[in-house]
């Protein structure tokens with residue numbers, strides 16, 4: 229698998245809808261390619277973050293939510309820029 233292909237199928241990978249052979253190729257590429265590994269992890273975090281945000285929106289108080297969101301975004305940004 230090449231980088232361009234990894235970029236194309238990353239969402240399928242995260243959805244778990246990638247076939248077993250493709251998934252194996254994908255995993256193999258991530259072990260060899262730090263760029264794709266980092267990008268995939270970023271997408272994974274972003275997905276988890278957005279999912280959490282949707283959950284919070286329906287339950288948390290607005291001020292509380294705002295603080296939490298700001299903190300999460302800042303942590304996310306710091307982590308990513310440190311690479």
Ligand SMILES: [Zn+2]
Nearest residue numbers: 230231261264
């Ligand atoms: Zn790559």
